[in-house]
Amino acid sequence: MDKFLSQMTEIFTTPKYLEEFLDGIWETTYSTVVSTAVAFLLGLVLAVLLVVGDKDGVRPLPTPIMKALNIVINILRSVPFLILMLFVLDLSLVLVGTKIGTKAAIPPLIVAAAPFIARLVETSLRETDRGVIEAAQAMGCSPFQIVWKVMLPECRPALISSFTTSFITILSYGAMAGAIGGGGLGKTAINYGLYKFNGAVMLVATTLIVILVQIAQAIGGHLAQRSDKRLR
Amino acid sequence: MIRLEHVSKTFSGQNEVHAVRDVSLHIAPGEIFGIIGFSGAGKSTLVRCINLLERPTQGKVFVDGLELTALGEKALRQERKKMGMIFQQFNLLMQRNCLDNICFPMEIAGVSRGRARKQAMELLELVDLPDKAGAYPAQLSGGQKQRVAIARSLASDPKVLLCDEATSALDPQSTRAILRLIQKINRETGITVVVITHEMTVVEEICHKVAILDHGEMVETGRVEDIFSNPQTDAGRRLVYPDGVALEQLPTGRVVRVAFNGNSSYEPLVASLAMDCGVKVNILGADTRSIDGKAFGTMLLGLPQDGTEAARALAYLKGQANVTVEEVRDYHG
Secondary structure, three states: OHHHHHHHHHHHHOHHHHHHHHHHHHHHHHHHHHHHHHHHHHHHHHHHHHHHOOOOOOOOOOHHHHHHHHHHHHHHHHOOHHHHHHHHHHHHHHHHOOOOOHHHHHHHHHHHHHHHHHHHHHHHHHOOOHHHHHHHHHOOOOHHHHHHHHHHHHOHHHHHHHHHHHHHHHHHHHHHHHHHOOOOHHHHHHHHHHOOOOHHHHHHHHHHHHHHHHHHHHHHHHHHHHHOOOOO | OEEEEEEEEEEOOOOOEEEEEEEEEEEOOOOEEEEEOOOOOOHHHHHHHHOOOOOOOEEEEEEOOEEHHHOOHHHHHHHHOOEEEEEOOOOOOOOOOHHHHHHHHHHHHOOOHHHHHHHHHHHHHHOOOHHHOOOOHHHOOHHHHHHHHHHHHHOOOOOEEEEEOOOOOOOHHHHHHHHHHHHHHHHHHOOEEEEEEOOHHHHHHHOOEEEEEEOOEEEEEEEHHHHHHOOOOHHHHHHHOOOOOOHHHOOOOOEEEEEEOOOOOOOOHHHHHHHHHOOOOEEEEEEEEEEOOEEEEEEEEEOOOOHHHHHHHHHHHHOOOOEEEEEEOOOOO
């Protein structure tokens, strides 16, 4: 206990630690925001393909294409994140020029999260009222207009919720990435906490991650609710 | 304006469903045409065959002289813009306010935002909801939602308005108001209206002509007053006399249905029957409805069990002007 207290005191009195935590917060936020933005966009496109291209969708695609798409998404979703990350790190080398650090973790995070987001968004899009889609078709909407002007706007609250969930999932993946060379608070908790038997650092780093998650959920939940015109 | 030629729609699958079987009909410009039938009769499928939301498996569909069934997707979308459609569940965009809902078809058609908003405001006036421009559908009652849906369907200035059970989710008062609105629009703009319903009262209230659909087949069609006063088919009778009468329970012998065609419904027919030919009959059921301002009544009469008396009564009834008499043989309601 004495050891823990002295470690805690050290954290708040040593500039080195404060700097480490501030960097951690910045790196985590940065890599999560960038990864979520790209992964969500990719996931959204995949989800639209899954829903629209379905045999009952507004623009059915050939069955082999749909089958292949589903299989690829399922495979990417079933590979454990750390394993997937090791594979994708080579891609990082090509894309961002390094296999370690915050930037290196971004491509694996995107590859890991996009299929997950695709399924999440697919579920929301499928819940678009069939009747509203039918009304749009009766008005002469093209499949693209139905996606862009009906499905996506009608699902806006669900999409905001999905974005929030994606952000939080990627944040926790990012913390895991700290174990194999990623940056951020995860790295701080593992390198300075776990490996150096420093319980206080581990606790503070974890607490900071928890706080980030709480903030993200609060903002996302609020925005989703405010954007939903069905509730009033 | 609308012509269907031998239209059939079969849904394939594990069990084939013949939703529409060989329907041919012609709807004149400016007409309000009712398509009535019990649920599952194929009405909704049939109306969707008009704008090809359902592509018929057989037959041709013409709207305004153009064969829609021969068009490609793109040309078909262009034609759909000339047809408005309203639905039982309104199908408004829940995340858009009323004004933007009405703007939607114009947005699709590429009308400039300013012009679209101006016209949408005018349409809101037309449907009597000028103060609801900024309201969201969730804040409106059913009747108000259907008014917005009507305004939206008119935004592209269509020649045809398809109504799929448009009043079935509404209370009687809203139903009447919506029907009156459709009638007013029809009178003012000459728009051709197709009304799908399972309620005879809807047809009576606004339709000029009606087709009866039963198990996917069109079994009867004609002027509403003709069909109403003298339905020829079983489905027609069940729709016109929804309460029906079970013959087994009747104490009398032969049963006839007497339909009053127009002016004569209040003449004391039963009394004069008793006085003029001395035959007493039982009134088993009677109903009078007003169609387009004219009274149309029907009466179900039980004739005496005595054969000669019955024949006399029948002859007397058949001799009356403005009255159609028809013997009911195996009518079970």
